[in-house]
Amino acid sequence: MLTAILVMALGGLLLGGVLGWASVRYRVEDDPLVEKIDAILPQTQCGQCGFPGCKPYAEAISKGEADINRCPPGGEDGVKRLAELLGVDPKPLGEGLEHKPKSVAVIDENLCIGCTLCIQACPVDAIVGAAKQMHVIVADQCTGCELCLSPCPVECIHMEVVHEDVATWKWRYPVYTLHPTRPH
Amino acid sequence: MTRPLYRFHGGVHPAEHKAESSGRPIATMPLLPRYAVPLRQHIGNPALPIVKAGDRVLKGQAIGQADGYVSTAIHAPTSGTVLGIEAQAVPHPSGLPDLCIVIESDGEDRAVDYQPLDWQHLDPSALRNRIRDLGLAGLGGAVFPSYIKLNPGAAQKIPTLILNGAECEPWITCDDRLMRERAEGILRGAAAMQAMLHADEIIVGIEDNKPEAAAALQAAAQQLGLAVEVALAPTLYPSGGGKQLTYLLTGKETPAGGLSTDIGVQVFNIGTAYSLYRAIEFGEPMISRIVTVTGHVGQPQNFEVRIGTPVADLIRQAGGELAGASGRLIGGPMMGFDLRNDAAPTTKAVNCVIVKSPALFPAAPPAMPCIRCGECARACPALLQPFELYWYARARDFGKAQGYRLFDCIECGCCSHVCPSHIPLVDFFRFAKDEVWAREREKEASEQARRRHEFHQFRLEREKQEKADKLAAKAVDRLKTVETGAADPEAERKKAILQAAIERAQKAKADITPKNVEGLPPEIEQEIADIDARRAKLRETAHAKDEDSE
Numbered sequence: 014m015l016t017a018i019l020v021m022a023l024g025g026l027l028l029g030g031v032l033g034w035a036s037v038r039y040r041v042e043d044d045p046l047v048e049k050i051d052a053i054l055p056q057t058q059c060g061q062c063g064f065p066g067c068k069p070y071a072e073a074i075s076k077g078e079a080d081i082n083r084c085p086p087g088g089e090d091g092v093k094r095l096a097e098l099l100g101v102d103p104k105p106l107g108e109g110l111e112h113k114p115k116s117v118a119v120i121d122e123n124l125c126i127g128c129t130l131c132i133q134a135c136p137v138d139a140i141v142g143a144a145k146q147m148h149v150i151v152a153d154q155c156t157g158c159e160l161c162l163s164p165c166p167v168e169c170i171h172m173e174v175v176h177e178d179v180a181t182w183k184w185r186y187p188v189y190t191l192h193p194t195r196p197h
Numbered sequence: 198m199t200r201p202l203y204r205f206h207g208g209v210h211p212a213e214h215k216a217e218s219s220g221r222p223i224a225t226m227p228l229l230p231r232y233a234v235p236l237r238q239h240i241g242n243p244a245l246p247i248v249k250a251g252d253r254v255l256k257g258q259a260i261g262q263a264d265g266y267v268s269t270a271i272h273a274p275t276s277g278t279v280l281g282i283e284a285q286a287v288p289h290p291s292g293l294p295d296l297c298i299v300i301e302s303d304g305e306d307r308a309v310d311y312q313p314l315d316w317q318h319l320d321p322s323a324l325r326n327r328i329r330d331l332g333l334a335g336l337g338g339a340v341f342p343s344y345i346k347l348n349p350g351a352a353q354k355i356p357t358l359i360l361n362g363a364e365c366e367p368w369i370t371c372d373d374r375l376m377r378e379r380a381e382g383i384l385r386g387a388a389a390m391q392a393m394l395h396a397d398e399i400i401v402g403i404e405d406n407k408p409e410a411a412a413a414l415q416a417a418a419q420q421l422g423l424a425v426e427v428a429l430a431p432t433l434y435p436s437g438g439g440k441q442l443t444y445l446l447t448g449k450e451t452p453a454g455g456l457s458t459d460i461g462v463q464v465f466n467i468g469t470a471y472s473l474y475r476a477i478e479f480g481e482p483m484i485s486r487i488v489t490v491t492g493h494v495g496q497p498q499n500f501e502v503r504i505g506t507p508v509a510d511l512i513r514q515a516g517g518e519l520a521g522a523s524g525r526l527i528g529g530p531m532m533g534f535d536l537r538n539d540a541a542p543t544t545k546a547v548n549c550v551i552v553k554s555p556a557l558f559p560a561a562p563p564a565m566p567c568i569r570c571g572e573c574a575r576a577c578p579a580l581l582q583p584f585e586l587y588w589y590a591r592a593r594d595f596g597k598a599q600g601y602r603l604f605d606c607i608e609c610g611c612c613s614h615v616c617p618s619h620i621p622l623v624d625f626f627r628f629a630k631d632e633v634w635a636r637e638r639e640k641e642a643s644e645q646a647r648r649r650h651e652f653h654q655f656r657l658e659r660e661k662q663e664k665a666d667k668l669a670a671k672a673v674d675r676l677k678t679v680e681t682g683a684a685d686p687e688a689e690r691k692k693a694i695l696q697a698a699i700e701r702a703q704k705a706k707a708d709i710t711p712k713n714v715e716g717l718p719p720e721i722e723q724e725i726a727d728i729d730a731r732r733a734k735l736r737e738t739a740h741a742k743d744e745d746s747e
Binding site for chain 2: 051054055056057058066067135136137138139154156177178179180181182183184185186187189190191192193194
């Protein structure tokens with residue numbers, strides 16, 4: 014009887030020790046869930062979700078502090094993929110949030126006074142310029158976050174929708190007539 | 198000796214419709230008043246324009262140069278004036294406009310001084326660059342820049358060179374006519390290809406519905422004394438697919454996602470070989486190609502067409518559209534697409550224009566549900582299971598579709614052709630492929646934005662830290678001077694400099710004080726006072742004038 018208890022206790026201690034050691038030795042530095050959520054988010058860094066960037070929003074979602082429907086650039090598709098990852102039901106985009114077509118910011122070069130305020134606002138360093146020099150936006154790097162619009166004192170920045178061209182055009186989902194079947 | 202042929206899996210045999218246009222010789226198009234040469238004609242980066250509106254150009258002059266590695270040049274089809282570089286209708290399934298260089302012909306058709314290539318003595322790399330600058334791209338359909346394919350690579354040798362003269366698509370006869378009429382040029386081009394690739398053998402693959410073309414090539418080979426094997430393959434679509442023809446002639450399978458060069462085979466269209474011949478023998482850039490105009494037109498025929506010729510003019514030259522025409526196809530009926538705007542110009546890729554009519558191309562019957570009969574899998578030359586692919590593409594489950602080897606699909610259209618339920622299967626696969634590519638691009642863009650944002654934050658943090666460090670260092674210095682009570686040497690030095698400057702200024706002021714007006718007689722002093730008064734007056738009037746003129 015006593016031997017049995019001792020053996021079990023010893024076994025428990027041993028396994029507990031191994032588990033404890035493993036949890037220290039093989040510790041995962043970052044929260045892998047945050048990484049996965051962050052990978053789904055579109056990385057526009059626009060802050061429309063109420064967090065200062067995509068990573069903080071991902072962290073908030075993983076802690077259950079934020080809802081999954083706060084990201085307008087991701088759209089319904091993004092919400093669906095987040096719901097799939099987290100095993101919850103998808104829902105429509107939150108109140109007052111609206112998915113807009115992808116656009117990029119454009120500076121009107123005749124109006125720009127070279128104040129550098131938009132350069133400081135750009136979260137992805139996509140604006141080139143210097144004090145009292147004309148600024149220009151690198152369209153390929155622009156995420157369309159609109160964060161540069163409000164700091165501009167002369168309102169010389171506007172958003173332009175990115176139109177489809179021959180290079181980015183996609184074949185559409187096939188639409189064709191179906192043969193009517195007899196009602197059962 | 199006849200080569201053993203290896204029959205590839207699947208394939209279909211649609212009505213050929215070759216006789217309509219194959220009986221007439223290749224005709225030349227008259228000079229047109231205007232041409233539009235698209236910048237994007239080949240796979241890879243579009244050409245970079247090197248002319249501007251108002252420039253005078255000559256026929257064969259480069260108007261766009263290769264931009265990056267996978268790209269090639271474009272040339273003026275005739276002499277004239279560049280009207281502009283503008284978005285115009287182009288032959289593309291989207292119907293979207295794209296940038297073209299528009300040239301107004303001056304009617305003289307004056308060419309630049311063509312320099313033949315001394316290809317046997319040129320350095321191979323220099324020769325390939327010349328071929329790139331002459332704008333050579335594959336004329337079989339993929340329009341891949343030829344100079345890249347003519348590089349034998351690290352192995353310095355590609356044993357087998359296949360010339361693709363299969364022309365398996367119904368209706369199209371441009372390769373057939375080219376082989377019949379210009380076999381010698383094709384083989385001379387092939388000989389140059391063989392030399393550049395260090396190939397051991399040349400095989401020409403031709404479907405057995407073109408016996409005249411095969412005979413012409415054989416005769417030309419004998420005349421040139423060139424060891425070329427002309428292999429007649431059974432007529433079965435898509436034997437002209439690169440992978441299918443390679444298997445048919447050599448029994449070697451191209452690995453999935455790989456190139457035929459991986460198995461020591463390079464495939465060129467016979468039209469490309471002919472263009473290479475024109476390039477090396479005459480120094481002529483790729484400014485024209487043979488195009489079949491057929492279908493519901495007055496006189497179906499092949500034409501030698503300058504790149505940039507509007508499709509409408511081409512159709513007019515072939516007798517015009519007959520009554521009841523219901524649209525136009527670019528390419529063949531199996532892989533081609535509908536042309537929305539016939540103002541679009543021909544490109545290096547356009548091998549055929551078919552005018553449709555309801556009798557020739559009846560509307561597809563209404564589709565019925567997939568019954569999983571497996572006909573599509575039996576017809577698929579890429580050994581796929583289109584009915585499974587269809588299922589996942591329809592449900593937008595692209596991961597699963599890729600698992601069923603979506604990207605091995607060559608979009609030949611055999612599955613759609615045989616489907617008893619008339620489901621447009623290949624349209625689903627095109628949709629799924631483009632969707633996967635678009636997601637890939639989006640993912641790349643968001644990954645880049647994430648990295649840039651992380652660096653942005655790192656930079657802000659670093660700048661803050663640097664500023665704080667600088668302030669801290671200054672504060673420490675100040676504290677030291679206060680604590681030790683010693684004068685700051687830097688401040689002392691500045692003070693000394695300042696003091697010296699003040700002294701110098703005072704001395705200079707004293708020096709320039711005039712000494713020769715002291716102790717003068719009163720009349721001279723009076724004279725000086727008068728002069729000073731006059732000067733003051735003059736200054737005043739001059740000042741007043743200045744203000745007036747302002």
